[in-house]
Amino acid sequence: xxxxxxxxxxxxxxxxxxxxxxxxxxxxxxxxxxxxxxxxxxxxxxxxxxxxxxxxxxxxxxxxxxxxxxxxxxxxxxxxxxxxxxxxxxxxxxxxxxxxxxxxxxxxxxxxxxxxxxxxxxxxxxxxxxxxxxxxxxxxxxxxxxxxxxxxxxxxxxxxxxxxxxxxxxxxxxxxxxxxxxxxxxxxxxxxxxxxxxxxxxxxxxxxxxxxxxxxxxxxxxxxxxxxxxxxxxxxxxxxxxxxxxxxxxxxxxxxxxxx
Amino acid sequence: xxxxxxxxxxxxxxxxxxxxxxxxxxxxxxxxxxxxxxxxxxxxxxxxxxxxxxxxxxxxxxxxxxxxxxxxxxxxxxxxxxxxxxxxxxxxxxxxxxxxxxxxxxxxxxxxxxxxxxxxxxxxxxxxxxxxxxxxxxxxxxxxxxxxxxxxxxxxxxxxxxxxxxxxxxxxxxxxxxxxxxxxxxxxxxxxxxxxxxxxxxxxxxxxxxxxxxxxxxxxxxxxxxxxxxxxxxxxxxxxxxxxxxxxxxxxxxxxxxxxxxxxxxxxxxxxxxxxxxxxxxxxxxxxxxxxxxxxxxxxxxxxxxxxxxxxxxxxxxxxxxxxxxxxxxxxxxxxxxxxxxxxxxxxxxxxxxxxxxxxxxxxxxxxxxxxxxxxxxxxxxxxxxxxxxxxxxxxxxxxxxxxxxxxxxxxxxxxxxxxxxxxxxxxxxx
Numbered sequence: 001x002x003x004x005x006x007x008x009x010x011x012x013x014x015x016x017x018x019x020x021x022x023x024x025x026x027x028x029x030x031x032x033x034x035x036x037x038x039x040x041x042x043x044x045x046x047x048x049x050x051x052x053x054x055x056x057x058x059x060x061x062x063x064x065x066x067x068x069x070x071x072x073x074x075x076x077x078x079x080x081x082x083x084x085x086x087x088x089x090x091x092x093x094x095x096x097x098x099x100x101x102x103x104x105x106x107x108x109x110x111x112x113x114x115x116x117x118x119x120x121x122x123x124x125x126x127x128x129x130x131x132x133x134x135x136x137x138x139x140x141x142x143x144x145x146x147x148x149x150x151x152x153x154x155x156x157x158x159x160x161x162x163x164x165x166x167x168x169x170x171x172x173x174x175x176x177x178x179x180x181x182x183x184x185x186x187x188x189x190x191x192x193x194x195x196x197x198x199x200x201x202x203x204x205x206x207x208x209x210x211x212x213x214x215x216x217x218x219x220x221x222x223x224x225x226x227x228x229x230x231x232x233x234x235x236x237x238x239x240x241x242x243x244x245x246x247x248x249x250x251x252x253x254x255x256x257x258x259x260x
Numbered sequence: 261x262x263x264x265x266x267x268x269x270x271x272x273x274x275x276x277x278x279x280x281x282x283x284x285x286x287x288x289x290x291x292x293x294x295x296x297x298x299x300x301x302x303x304x305x306x307x308x309x310x311x312x313x314x315x316x317x318x319x320x321x322x323x324x325x326x327x328x329x330x331x332x333x334x335x336x337x338x339x340x341x342x343x344x345x346x347x348x349x350x351x352x353x354x355x356x357x358x359x360x361x362x363x364x365x366x367x368x369x370x371x372x373x374x375x376x377x378x379x380x381x382x383x384x385x386x387x388x389x390x391x392x393x394x395x396x397x398x399x400x401x402x403x404x405x406x407x408x409x410x411x412x413x414x415x416x417x418x419x420x421x422x423x424x425x426x427x428x429x430x431x432x433x434x435x436x437x438x439x440x441x442x443x444x445x446x447x448x449x450x451x452x453x454x455x456x457x458x459x460x461x462x463x464x465x466x467x468x469x470x471x472x473x474x475x476x477x478x479x480x481x482x483x484x485x486x487x488x489x490x491x492x493x494x495x496x497x498x499x500x501x502x503x504x505x506x507x508x509x510x511x512x513x514x515x516x517x518x519x520x521x522x523x524x525x526x527x528x529x530x531x532x533x534x535x536x537x538x539x540x541x542x543x544x545x546x547x548x549x550x551x552x553x554x555x556x557x558x559x560x561x562x563x564x565x566x567x568x569x570x571x572x573x574x575x576x577x578x579x580x581x582x583x584x585x586x587x588x589x590x591x592x593x594x595x596x597x598x599x600x601x602x603x604x605x606x607x608x609x610x611x612x613x614x615x616x617x618x619x620x621x622x623x624x625x626x627x628x629x630x631x632x633x634x635x636x637x638x639x640x641x642x643x644x645x646x647x648x649x650x651x652x653x654x655x656x657x658x659x660x661x662x663x664x665x666x667x668x669x670x671x672x673x674x675x676x677x678x679x680x681x682x683x684x685x686x687x688x689x690x691x
Contacts (some may be wrong), residue, residue, distance in 0.1 A: 068406070135398065137546030179405045179551025186549075187401040206366055 002036075004060070005053075008079045012063035015054040019045025023113075024089040025258070027052040028077070028097030030182035031133065032174070033059060035157075040243040043251045048090065048258070053080060055100075057180035059173075064180050070191045073184065074103040081111065090258050091202070092116035094243060095215070096181055102193055102223075105200045112202040114258055118250075119208055119215050120241050121185060122193040123222040130215055134178060134186065147211045147239040157241070197226040204230035205257040207250065209238030233257075261604065261644040262653060264320030265313035266512060266613040266628065269306050269340075272620045274538045274590065284543035286329040286566075293330065293448035302333065305623050307343055312627060314348035316634035319653070320385065322354040322613055324457070326392070327399040331539040338372045345380040346665050352654045353380050356457050356476060356613075357387020361407050365435045366414035367442070370421040372646045374446040379661070382447040382656040387476070388415060389457045390464075392566075394542060397549035406550030408463070410434050416586040422451035438518070453652045455510060460489050461557045465496040468508070474543045474652040476510030476613060480540060480570070482586035483513055483603035490607040492560075506610030507650040512668075513603065514588040514615045517632040521591035527625055529579045532588055535619030536574055544568040582682055588618075593636035601641055610645045 005014045011162055017034060025048035027041060034054055041050050056076060057064020067073050077100065081089065091112035093101030098120025105112040105197035124130070131144055142158050149158075161167050184191060204227050208217045220232045233253050238246040274293060275281070282289060310321045323340045326332040332339055341355045358369045377384040390411050396402045402410065413432045420428065420440070427441040446452055455474040458464035468475040475493055479486045490511070493506055502508075514532070518524035547567025550660060574587075582588050589599045604612060616633065617626045656662075 132545075135543070140545075168559075172558055175550045175553075175558065176555065177550075182404050182549070182551055183406070186397070186403045186405075192577055228375060 005080075005083065007076075007083045008063075011066060011074065012056050012079075013061060014056070014080065015058075015060040017041055017050075017052045017054075019050040020048055022048050023258075024049045024051060024084075026081070026086070026089045026091050027078075028091075028093035028101050029055065029058070030097050031178060031185060032096030033177045038244075040247045040251055043247060044254060047255060051084070055097075055180065058177050064176075066179070068183055070100065070103050070184055070193075073100045074107050077101075077104040078108060078111065088113050090114050090116070092118065092254070093120060094118040095240065096121050096184055096189070098122070098259060099184065099189065099191075101195060102197060102200060102227075103191075105202055106193070106196040107199075109199060109201040112200075115200065115202040115204040115205065116254055117206050117223060117256065118132065119212050120206070120219075120223065121189040121198075121215060122191070123219055124188050124190040125219065125222065128216055128218050130189065131213070132187075133214065134182065144214045145240045147209060147237050147245055151245075153244060157244075194222070194250050195227065197223065198228075200227045200230075202229070203257075205253070206230060207242065207253055208230040208234045209240055209242035209245070210234045210236050211238065212242070213248075214241045216241040261641045262319040262507070262611050262650060263638055263641075264322045264352075264510070264611065264613045265316075265318040266322030266324075266354070266356075266615050267306055267340075267617055268324070268332040268615065269302070269334050270535070270539050270617075270619060271299075271333060272302065272534075272622075274330055274534075279541050280536045282541075284546055285331050285539060286326075286392075287398045287543070287546045289328070289330055299333070305683075306617070307340070307347070309617060309623065309626050309630070310340075310344055311347050313634075314344075314351040314628060316630060317437050317638070318351055318614075318634070319587070320352040320354040320611075321348065322356055324356045324387070325359055325389070325395070327395045329394065338376060341376045341384070342379065345376060346385070346492045352383045352385055352656075354385040354455070355387055356385070356455055356478075356611075357389050357664075359391030359396060359403060360388050360414040360418060362391065362396060363414070363436060366417050367421055367435075367437065367440060370418040370442055371444075373418075373452060374422070374442060374444050377446040377448055377452050377488065378444050380656070381661075382452075383654050384446070384448070384452040385455050385654055386452040387455050387457055388418075388473075390461070391548045392459070392553040394546045394566075397552055398546050404549040407552065408554070419451065421470060422446055447657065448655055453654055455652065457510075461553060462496075462560055463554060463557070465493045468493075469497055469500045469502055472508075472651075473517055474508050474510055474611065476512070476611070478512045478613070480514075480536075480587070481573075481606060482582075482588065483511065484586035486511060486586075487606060490609065495504055495609060504608060505648050505651070506604075506608050506645045506646055507652050508608045509607065510611035510613050511604075511607055511609045512613040512615060513600070514590075514618055514642075515596060515629075515633065516588060516590040516616065516618060517593055517629045517637060518590075519592060519632075520607040521595055524590040524592070524595075525579050528588075528621070528629075531619040531625070532579070532582060532590075532619040533619070536582075536587075539619055540566055540570070542566040549550075565624065577597075593632055596633070597637050597640050600637065601644065604641070604644060610648065610650065 054061040091101045098117040099122035146154040224230045241248045323337040324545045325337045373386045421442045457476040516528040519546045
């Protein structure tokens with residue numbers, strides 16, 4: 001269910017998608033943001049109170065100009081939790097959101113009861129350069145984001161509307177979102193998490209698509225060697241967008257970890 | 261009417277199958293396509309051409325900054341400015357310009373421009389571009405979302421460094437300096453005229469109007485397509501109650517002159533093809549990083565200068581199409597005269613940035629076209645806009661106060677194994 005919260009004394013209006021009830025599970029999205037059709041969130045809503053905010057500058061969320069770097073973003077997450085009256089929660093982030101979730105958990109170790117990082121950004125390995133997402137055409141993105149770029153799901157993601165006005169709106173929104181993401185990821189998505197990751201105390205699950213070609217699974221090692229209580233689960237026939245591509249296996253892995 | 265002979269300094273030797281084989285002339289073009297021995301020849305040819313333009317009576321010599329590309333070989337246009345300062349006498353040095361957001365600290369630009377202004381005797385035009393997305397975001401790693409803010413701060417710092425009388429501290433967001441104290445300061449006071457080159461970002465118009473800077477529209481689409489941008493600019497100027505002075509607008513136009521229209525096609529068509537199909541072959545993903553152009557510019561429907569859409573527009577065009585659509589103004593002196601006069605009138609433009617070295621064009625053709633232009637076109641257009649005052653050209657020292665480079669006739673006298681060098685002293689050298 002889509003709703004909106006005034007955060008930080010009205011500095012941010014935050015559009016959120018919320019499902020279910022129970023222990024709060026906060027989900028931070030990746031660079032392209034939420035689609036508004038993110039079935040894995042509803043799925044997890046069967047067991048948790050899922051709260052997925054659109055970060056400032058994404059969708060209808062305002063205040064993007066106040067978020068200039070990962071510190072600002074992590075402070076925003078703290079404020080968001082404060083204003084929703086959540087002291088600690090299951091914290092989950094995908095891709096760029098994984099990087100921001102890890103930053104949040106490193107800043108204040110009491111925030112995350114457990115941490116789930118899904119194909120997270122945040123590191124750079126010279127031998128395994130991450131492809132330049134920002135310079136990609138939609139068609140190229142398919143190759144890097146999906147295990148099977150020809151699947152109906154992938155085609156739906158990459159569809160270009162026929163209507164020119166709709167296309168213009170889509171283009172402007174996409175530029176707006178990626179422009180926000182560039183504050184954390186451009187030109188290389190390393191903003192010093194390697195200095196701070198050791199502070200993360202929460203039990204951490206790393207979830208990776210086995211055929212992730214954007215941030216390849218080799219990056220998991222950067223997290224497991226720095227976060228003391230971390231383990232890795234890889235999911236078969238899944239690329240970078242594993243929550244969409246392998247929803248069932250993804251949700252099962254999350255449930256097993258959070259309830260285990 | 262003022263004429264700046266503008267050099268892009270392209271690499272002339274890209275292979276014929278460049279477009280098919282490689283995705284981009286910019287950012288990730290293979291390094292092994294550059295041969296420094298040919299590069300040596302090119303830089304010297306190109307400086308010769310600029311010096312020739314000075315002799316032919318052009319008002320300005322234009323150079324600009326680009327990175328990691330074969331389209332324009334000037335990562336540092338100031339080096340070209342320095343070379344020209346010594347070997348040219350009359351023309352203004354139009355360095356259009358330094359991408360001020362890329363310099364850390366940007367005070368470097370204030371210093372180098374001041375040096376060029378002092379060396380040249382006050383002939384500098386200081387250009388402050390944002391820079392293309394390829395240059396700034398992809399080659400120099402600037403975050404697209406913040407580059408315009410960084411540009412604005414750099415601009416503020418540079419102008420303050422040029423004009424402030426005392427040492428000052430600068431507490432910017434991107435640059436913090438405890439002591440700003442420009443040595444040397446520019447010769448032109450309070451500072452050299454500022455021209456802001458743009459590719460059609462609508463914010464630039466307001467910026468120029470606000471600061472009384474000249475706006476130089478650098479387009480590759482020619483004057484017919486450029487009219488939309490010029491009209492937008494003049495509308496902003498009118499709204500702000502500014503004088504619609506043609507000299508406050510510069511426009512870049514590809515021009516080629518031959519004895520006849522047919523000869524122009526025969527001589528120049530292959531080089532124009534090289535320019536549009538190799539020099540401008542930019543991978544679409546590098547054309548416009550998300551956040552580089554503001555939402556209002558995107559919404560305004562102005563086309564990005566390079567990338568897929570720009571290339572599609574040119575797809576399958578013949579020489580005749582390029583000429584008819586005004587991408588290039590070419591032909592006999594009379595043809596060029598008529599069309600260029602019409603073009604400048606329709607844009608209300610007083611500063612023509614004329615691109616005469618086109619793509620792979622060799623030196624002898626550049627010289628021929630330039631000479632014909634200078635002799636048979638320029639004089640006929642000089643009188644345009646005579647009712648307006650050009651407030652955007654440099655004010656150099658009078659000739660009598662300018663230093664002359666000493667002649668290079670060293671005499672070597674050898675006495676008892678000791679070498680003595682002596683050079684004749686010029687009476688006008690600085691004392």
